[in-house]
Amino acid sequence: MVTLADVAQHAGVSASTVSYVLSGKRSISASTRERVERSIEQLGYHPNAGARALASSRSNIIALMVPLRTDMYVPVMMEIAIAVATTARTFGYDVLLLTGEEGPAAVRRIEGSALADAMILMDVELHDDRLPLLREAGRPSVLIGLPADATGLSCVDLDFAAAGAVCADHLAGLGHREIAVIGEAPGVYERLTGFAERTLSGLRERSGELGLRLLHRPCEGSYAAVSATVGRIFDERPGTTAFIVQNEAATDPLLALLRQQRRAVPEDISVVAICPDQVAVHASVPLTSVAVPAQEMGRHAVEQVVAKLAGRGTDEVVLLRPELTVRESAGPRAVPGDPAGRVS
Amino acid sequence: MVTLADVAQHAGVSASTVSYVLSGKRSISASTRERVERSIEQLGYHPNAGARALASSRSNIIALMVPLRTDMYVPVMMEIAIAVATTARTFGYDVLLLTGEEGPAAVRRIEGSALADAMILMDVELHDDRLPLLREAGRPSVLIGLPADATGLSCVDLDFAAAGAVCADHLAGLGHREIAVIGEAPGVYERLTGFAERTLSGLRERSGELGLRLLHRPCEGSYAAVSATVGRIFDERPGTTAFIVQNEAATDPLLALLRQQRRAVPEDISVVAICPDQVAVHASVPLTSVAVPAQEMGRHAVEQVVAKLAGRGTDEVVLLRPELTVRESAGPRAVPGDPAGRVS
């Protein structure tokens, strides 16, 4: 293995000079720098990560805690994780993948072992047991999600309340008055991750202002569950003309069901989804949707954590503005006896 | 930060003794061990990862290279990644998440910097440019997937050829003679990852033996694409009575389409999928399927890499035996004019 000393010898300088060439922390004459760089190149030198971490007490690693479960909103998680990894690389950081399994112990372990310089947590619950540890930790951290109490913490998330409001606005603008909300699986609400509730409260508030009738039902993503839920919704509110879906897995079954029931989308029933663009685009009817900006969240989290590591940056809650993209699944409310209402 | 020296002082022993308690590499009297362990506990000591890596030249980190793209077979990838992370922890390893973006450079970087002790590569292509580097690397590696030339490398993968054969067997056993195969997106074949081709060749071979007629069509996962593909299939082979689907994203659209065309599954048309169990279970008709054992592959890869790190274990290609689970989507072929054929 090639070491700093090898490079120094090859370039005819001292080890510290090579180090300064690498870090840029002191000025080095152009000629020396070039010589050193050539030697590095020729010898194929890579600094030893362990030695560097030990000497500098910075590992250039960011820990990313992903949820253990692989059943829910997987594509979003994956997209965030990959965005985190690629963005981190552009700042010279690598990413350590931790699963939620270890819970708070993982935070302690990372903190204690100096394995990572900072942490990014996904899938944060409202009252997450890791939060107290993070607050008193010596290392920066950023949450993707929004806990009940965010004081002393940095967070990045979609403004789900605003997302709910945007959906309500859009459907109200199209003339809809009775709206059904197909939510995440009951388990998501039980785990108190918050985002589903925030959507709902934004939705409820705006619906109140706009005079919409809202019916909310949590729902598993399976075809059977969606079928049962939709059945109950139409039983309870036969006048329902629009759905808002916040459940990646439920979109396809919902569209399939409506088709089967000979309810045309968007002519008879409008559907607005809150989901990644990818899901919206690939649906059997391209979905008018509010995007969950997974990549942007990942990128943002890294940028914030890197800023903190650089001494810049403070604790702040960043809620990304939701953007509704009009596709084909939502149209004006069909007015009974008015065929014009069925023109898209 | 608490150091080894702090623990040693607190326990009234030398630093090396503490180290040996931790590593178990020399025998330590029970009383000393207990004293040291109590001190570790009380002080909340965690060994510094960098120092440990430097001194021992082992980082206790396994690098995992995941594909960059987030459009294809995402759930499988995520499941593998999480299985790798959790399994690695049980062996005392952490996982470094690398994206395919860097390509061969990442292999060199990890190798040179000693950031990780070993590598696991996902989404390996038939002629992957990383393979030569891995062969001459000083660190063990395991591929999830199967390249064209696996000499000098360890691989774990599902035996896709056998999976294809199992599907053919099952459908033949139910009396089907004309079978259509809906494959992965054309991009998957172009990238030459191999698994799709292996399925196909297994399928073709067994079909030949059994006298089945096979029609294979690559297909994007979108509803529109599946619709077009299925249309063409029925045009070309009106006698088709069964589908084999190897494309997670296409299963739902396929079932929706068949329903729309009033072809009942499994009464009129049988469907067998090659996909993760989760997808099969959640489909609108629970799918008879050959599982892609994501977790098992991840676990296996880690176990193999750990064995190699321990000096045990050799280069070997492990092809997991496919298992077909009978659910509800495949039944006996409907014999024209024989209503009994429609009894499941």
Next chain:
DNA sequence: GGCGAGTGTCGAAGCGCTTCGATCCGACTC
């Protein structure tokens, strides 16, 4: 022509751990 201010480079002291002898001591043998 000597002084201060830069500028570029070097040496050495660690960072916290592992690991290799070396040492110590009690138990056992003949």
Next chain:
DNA sequence: GAGTCGGATCGAAGCGCTTCGACACTCGCC
């Protein structure tokens, strides 16, 4: 009771890097 063996512990030497203070040298200036 001297000799031997082996288990338990210690000391010290690094691992490869960063970083601080020191040093040498150049330059412009009064």
